[in-house]
Amino acid sequence: MAYSDKVIDHYSNPKNVGTLDKASKNVGTGLVGAPECGDVMRLQIQVDEATGIITDAKFKTFGCGSAIASSSLATEWLKGKTIDQAVAIDNMDLVEELNLPPVKIHCSVLAEDAIKAAINDFRTKNGLEELVFEQSHV
Amino acid sequence: MLKLPIYLDHNATTPMDPRVLEAMIPYFVENFGNAASRNHSFGWHAEEAVDYAREQIAQLIGADTKEIIFTSGATEGDNLGIKGVYEMYASKGNHIITCTTEHKAVLDTCKHLEKLGAEVTYLEVQPDGLINLKELEAAMKPTTILVAIMYANNEIGVIQPVKEISAIAKKHGALFFTDAVQAVGKIPVDVNADGIDLMAFTAHKMYGPKGVGALYVRRKNPRVKVTAQLDGGGHERGMRSGTLNVPGIVGFGKACELARLEMASDTERISKLRDKLETALTQLEESYVNGNPAYRLPHVSNISFKYVEGEGLMMGFNKDIALSSGSACTSASLEPSYVLKALGLGDDLAHSSLRFGLGRYTTEEQIDFTIKAVSETVLKLREMSPLWEMFKDGIDIDAIQWAHH
Numbered sequence: 001m002a003y004s005d006k007v008i009d010h011y012s013n014p015k016n017v018g019t020l021d022k023a024s025k026n027v028g029t030g031l032v033g034a035p036e037c038g039d040v041m042r043l044q045i046q047v048d049e050a051t052g053i054i055t056d057a058k059f060k061t062f063g064c065g066s067a068i069a070s071s072s073l074a075t076e077w078l079k080g081k082t083i084d085q086a087v088a089i090d091n092m093d094l095v096e097e098l099n100l101p102p103v104k105i106h107c108s109v110l111a112e113d114a115i116k117a118a119i120n121d122f123r124t125k126n127g128l129e130e131l132v133f134e135q136s137h138v
Numbered sequence: 139m140l141k142l143p144i145y146l147d148h149n150a151t152t153p154m155d156p157r158v159l160e161a162m163i164p165y166f167v168e169n170f171g172n173a174a175s176r177n178h179s180f181g182w183h184a185e186e187a188v189d190y191a192r193e194q195i196a197q198l199i200g201a202d203t204k205e206i207i208f209t210s211g212a213t214e215g216d217n218l219g220i221k222g223v224y225e226m227y228a229s230k231g232n233h234i235i236t237c238t239t240e241h242k243a244v245l246d247t248c249k250h251l252e253k254l255g256a257e258v259t260y261l262e263v264q265p266d267g268l269i270n271l272k273e274l275e276a277a278m279k280p281t282t283i284l285v286a287i288m289y290a291n292n293e294i295g296v297i298q299p300v301k302e303i304s305a306i307a308k309k310h311g312a313l314f315f316t317d318a319v320q321a322v323g324k325i326p327v328d329v330n331a332d333g334i335d336l337m338a339f340t341a342h343k344m345y346g347p348k349g350v351g352a353l354y355v356r357r358k359n360p361r362v363k364v365t366a367q368l369d370g371g372g373h374e375r376g377m378r379s380g381t382l383n384v385p386g387i388v389g390f391g392k393a394c395e396l397a398r399l400e401m402a403s404d405t406e407r408i409s410k411l412r413d414k415l416e417t418a419l420t421q422l423e424e425s426y427v428n429g430n431p432a433y434r435l436p437h438v439s440n441i442s443f444k445y446v447e448g449e450g451l452m453m454g455f456n457k458d459i460a461l462s463s464g465s466a467c468t469s470a471s472l473e474p475s476y477v478l479k480a481l482g483l484g485d486d487l488a489h490s491s492l493r494f495g496l497g498r499y500t501t502e503e504q505i506d507f508t509i510k511a512v513s514e515t516v517l518k519l520r521e522m523s524p525l526w527e528m529f530k531d532g533i534d535i536d537a538i539q540w541a542h543h
């Protein structure tokens with residue numbers, strides 16, 4: 001199976017690989033997937049408390065090229081967005097941007113789940129209740 | 139100059155040896171006869187070529203020419219050998235013993251027979267990939283008609299104790315079938331010394347053409363018969379109807395002759411390269427060789443690089459190097475290799491494996507390039523891996539409650 005140029009580009013030059021201080025109050029961390037499934041994503045956001053804007057985003061991913069590209073692209077999209085805007089990121093947007101084939105859609109679902117998990121982690125740390133999301137369709 | 143891409147997937151298929159192609163060429167246009175045409179010279183030429191190839195093939199495995207039944211490949215050989223015995227010996231029993239790391243052509247054939255009333259025992263393998271002979275002995279029953287255990291495994295290259303297995307089968311009055319696709323032409327295989335009653339093998343794994351294989355069927359001590367699975371003209375002593383693939387068979391014969399003459403020197407050279415590759419790659423932290431290192435094909439190495447995923451790993455170099463991964467990220471099931479799982483490897487290690495299959499044309503330069511490319515990619519992906527970070531921070535990854543999806 002051939003990868004799209006965009007997947008190859010994110011794989012070769014991943015954006016925002018790294019680690020934020022997960023103990024910090026303004027950092028939200030989402031860790032999703034499982035080693036046995038061959039995909040684990042950790043996505044972190046750093047939120048400006050005054051404006052509610054995501055000022056930084058980092059990821060680390062264990063997985064195939066599409067999983068790495070999905071998380072790399074997700075961090076790009078998150079930076080500069082408000083939490084409300086970030087919540088609206090849909091996995092199908094990632095699929096479209098990266099031209100993921102059907103067998104790789106689960107990679108984008110994982111990235112969406114990671115975003116939501118990071119947002120909820122940030123919310124609970126700051127005394128807000130967790131948002132309840134509809135189950136994504138794979 | 140190093141020519142790219144490098145082919146290191148010789149367990150999937152091998153390139154054809156130019157000498158094999160040369161032997162085949164006259165049998166397409168010039169000598170196109172049907173080997174079953176008994177009444178004219180076109181047929182006689184073809185039959186002569188087939189007879190010669192049969193000798194070349196029989197010689198490689200220590201068989202008699204009459205014991206070679208041509209097939210379209212090993213999948214057909216596996217089907218004919220196992221189904222053919224099941225039907226032929228139905229009055230003696232319905233029990234078959236095989237193991238969990240067999241090729242799908244064997245496993246799915248057994249599953250098919252289960253639906254028809256066969257009782258099949260699937261032996262587990264030990265962590266090194268070999269079956270436990272005591273378990274085999276214990277699984278034997280008065281109704282056991284066939285023991286079907288592969289000679290060497292396609293994913294990890296481990297060589298089963300074939301002599302001991304055949305002795306156990308014989309002691310209990312069962313036949314011994316072996317899928318020897320990965321072994322014939324690579325390591326010495328002798329049907330008499332090994333006690334083999336039936337054996338499937340194929341040309342394209344030993345520098346011959348695709349689409350031609352053989353089933354060895356013992357004719358003496360005991361005389362074995364299989365029920366034909368294709369009805370037709372009664373070719374191949376009634377066991378496999380269908381016009382013979384004369385050019386393919388000629389190529390198969392030549393490939394067997396070359397394997398017989400060059401096996402020792404090929405093995406010496408290739409195993410040194412394999413060992414060099416393996417030694418270098420296992421210098422990386424948390425990398426593990428899968429399968430028993432002593433009882434193993436000389437040209438195969440299967441290595442798990444913990445905390446990186448196989449398909450992601452291959453993407454780092456697959457424009458330059460062709461090989462296989464035990465990860466099955468592309469399959470709909472997302473299940474990693476059932477062979478690696480059968481060794482008791484966790485799914486995470488199975489997802490992290492690469493299979494290197496070297497061959498007759500593999501060079502030291504190619505291996506040096508591969509060592510460098512694979513090592514660099516492993517290190518790069520580990521920097522990107524949350525699991526590697528956790529491992530380095532001393533977090534017990536197995537203790538985490540992962541959300542399965």
